Amino acid sequence: MNFDNNLPIYVQIGDYLKRQIISGKLKEGDKLPSVRDTSKELKVNPNTVQRSYQELEREKLVFTQRGMGTFVTEDKDVIKNLKKGYANEIIKNFMEDMKTLGFNSSDIIELVYEIIGEEK
Amino acid sequence: MLKYMKYELKGTYRFMLAIILAALFATSSLQLYGKNLTNGNNLSEPSVFGGIFIGLMIFVVFGAFIATIFYLIGNFRKDLYEDRGYLTFTLPISGSQILGAKTIIALMWAALLVFSFITYNFLLVGVLYGEDVINVIVEGLRFIANNNLNGVIIAGFLVAIFSVITTLLLIYFSIALSRVSIGNKKIGGVWVVIFLILNSLIAYFSIRIGDLIPYYIDLTNFSIISESDFMRYFGYIESQVMGHGYNPGMVVSSSEMIAFNIGSLIFNVLTTVGIFLGTSYIIEKKVDL
Amino acid sequence: MELANNIVEINNLTKRYGNKTALNKLNLNIQNGKIIGILGPNGSGKTTLIKILAGILRQTKGEVIIDGYSPGIYTKSIVSYLPDRNFLYNWMNIQDAIDMFKDFYTDFDEGKADELLKFMKLDRDMKVDGLSKGMKEKLNLTLVLSRKARLYILDEPIAGVDPVARDQILDAIINNYEENSTMLITTHLVRDMEKMFDEVAFISEGEIILEGNADKLREEKSMQIDDLYKEIFG
CATH class of the missing domain: 1.10.10.10 (Winged helix-like DNA-binding domain superfamily/Winged helix DNA-binding domain)
Structure with missing residues (x-):
């Protein structure tokens, strides 16, 4: 590390x-x-x-x-909250980056949806 | 101190044993060669090669003694000037323990070299020339015993050891003093100058103090002798020759006695102790590595 | 900072060599149980400071107190010092060196020495004289860390060794650090060592110009200690 x-x-x-x-x-x-x-x-x-x-x-x-x-x-809730906290952080950063690239929220959702579709 | 002596011994024995062996080898060669030349009763001329060989062997014998002196001095000096001092002077022991160990080991090696050299030569003479020579030596020893010279010889021996100790300590002191006063490796030879000056000063004061206290102690029977008693031993003229002016000097000996000036003796003992303590203090408290 | 918790107290420490001032009224207290990094470039006074603590150099002025005493025989018995050079006698093999440490330092732990020798890939019958610079450094560190000392003083433990040896040395230091002892490490290779320090003190021209908790400094300056070092001395 x-x-x-x-x-x-x-x-x-x-x-x-x-x-x-x-x-x-x-x-x-x-x-x-x-x-x-x-x-x-x-x-x-x-x-x-x-x-x-x-x-x-x-x-x-x-x-x-x-x-x-x-x-x-x-306490599972504590761990869940921790997980959620990290997830929120990642998503927040992602959103900010995407917005600087000129995507709006619905564009982003559409893109994410597309990629998930491809993965399947 | 014993612990430190152990490592002093471990660090010096290889070199010192080699030196002692070299000296014994050279002296054997000389003796054997000498025996060869005097074979029978005819003394033959040495060849050129033989001459060179003899010269070389004499050089080795003297070299061994001189190398020992320099090696033992260097063994003290290195701790003050080289990286090994970082180990020596971070050990949780006092300066006097370090100095004491080094002094004792140095004296031990010097004594061993001299003693083994003399003993070996006696034995070799005995082996090469047979009983006659051994008998001469035994006669000599018997003469000493018969004439009550034991005391004189022992006292003389003690004086010799004492003066070797004083000289060695004074050399150590001079090295330590030059290290703290100048500290520069390039002019490290300064200690020789310091040594010569201090040695002269000590001799001078020793004589002056002897002048002030004209009493002597006879080391063979520990009786006190006054200056006037010397008249009876030697007569006035002789005491003048032997000593300094009207003073019979620091050491007076005859076949019956060996006497020391009490003032000089005390002064010399105190000086030696002082030099030891001074050197210990310098290496423990003053040396900057 | 409570006074009684300080293993080392340095007040107004000055060292002059002729006209040159190596330490200039330096003040520093070192808390018990910490690893402290003394950081500064060559010639900043690090080694001078350390040699005074080790008892092989005398200050011109000021005061040094280690566990309540001035540097001397007692402090030498509780301080384990790694000089910036090979200090072992040339005639020694590793066994001799271990014997000597065992004889003179009651806190020497031979079991630990064996572990460390194995870790460093050193054998007891190796001659000190024949070792490479990196191996000498590893041997010296082995001896120094095998003591359970109150205070360890390591002068530039990773300077001039190859990267593999460097990692081994760092591992050995961290693995053998006793939590209730104190360690003082000088270095100018901050990047490799900064995660080891509780406290750091920056030394420049014989004075401490910045000191504090390493993590606190990272937080306050929002930069690594290495970057801070570069900013100060760069």
Whole structure:
């Protein structure tokens, strides 16, 4: 993993973990790798990884059990909201790009529809 | 300090053993060649090749002694001037431990070289020339014992060791002092000048203090001898010749006694201790790597 | 920042070599348990600062306190220092070097040394003299990281080594960092190292010109530390 954008590294690690949760690589109730292991895997300062875990916990995406480790939330709604949040972000960016190319909303829907048709 | 001595020893033994072996080899060659020339009772002329060979071997023997001196001095110097100092001076030990270890190991090698050289030559003479020579040596030793010269010889030996220690420490001190005062590798030879000056100063003050305290201690029986007692031993004229002016000097010896001027002795011991502590202080607290 | 939490406190530290000022009234506190990057180009005073901390260079003025003490025998026993050069004795093989560290540093962990030697692909019977520059650097780092020291001081750990060795060195540092110890790393190769730092301090002409939490600086300046470095020194 490259940390080459300008966001703080703890934010980027948080993002990396969130994507793993969304994609299902980390499922509800799964144990997250320890701070130490994540630190080794991503070659990032363990204090920074710790901070990312704390942020995820603040967002209620994960919870910590004393002496056991950190686990992905079992609350499906939270994960669903997370997913939706990411989807909204992607669509918003897409729409903005399309609008700069001169498409209006109905053009966009039509285009998307066409492409989905082709995929089938 | 013992721990550091271990690594000093490990670091120096290869070179020093090679030097000692070279010296012993060269001296063997000389002895064998000499034996060859005096075969029977006819002394034959050495060939040109033989002459060159002898010269070379003498050179090796002297070279071994000189190389030892330079090597042991260099072994201290390198820690102050080369990258290895980054290890030596970040070890959690004091400057006096480092200096003590280096001094002891250096003395040990010097003693080993001299001792093995002398012993080996005696043995070799015995082997080459048979019992006669061994008997001469034994006679000599018996003479020493019979004439109560043990004390004189032991005291003389101690004096020699003490002066080697003082000189070695003074060399270390001069190197350390030139490192902190100038610190420039290119004119590192400055320590020689510092050494010569300090050595002269110490000798000068040692004599002056001896003048002030005209009492002597006889190391063979630890009795105090005053200057007037020397008149009885040597007579006035002789004491003048041996020493400086009316002072019999720092060391006086005869076949019966070896006596030191008390003032000079104390001064020299204190100076040596001072040089040791000063060098320790410099290498621990003052050297900038 | 609480005073008691500082493993290192540096006040008004000045070092002059003749007329040249290498450090100029430098102030820096280093919190316990952090990895701090001292960033600056060659000649900015990084190595001078580090050598004073390691106890092999004396300041002209000012004060350095490590775990409550001035640099000396005690601080040398709790500081694990990687110089910017090969410091092992030339006659040594790796076994000798390990023996020496074990003899002199009570915090030396031989098991860890074995792990690291394996990771670095080094054997105990290799001669120090015959190692390449990269291998020497790896060996030195192995020895330094095998101690469970309170404070690690690494001077340019990846300068002048090839990219493969560089990755190995970075891995070794992060894998062996003890969370309750403190690590001080100097570098001018910021891009390779910036994700390792909690805190960074930029040093220029013997003074700290900017310091702070690395992520906070990224956020405030909305740029990477590497870009910030280029902006400051470029």
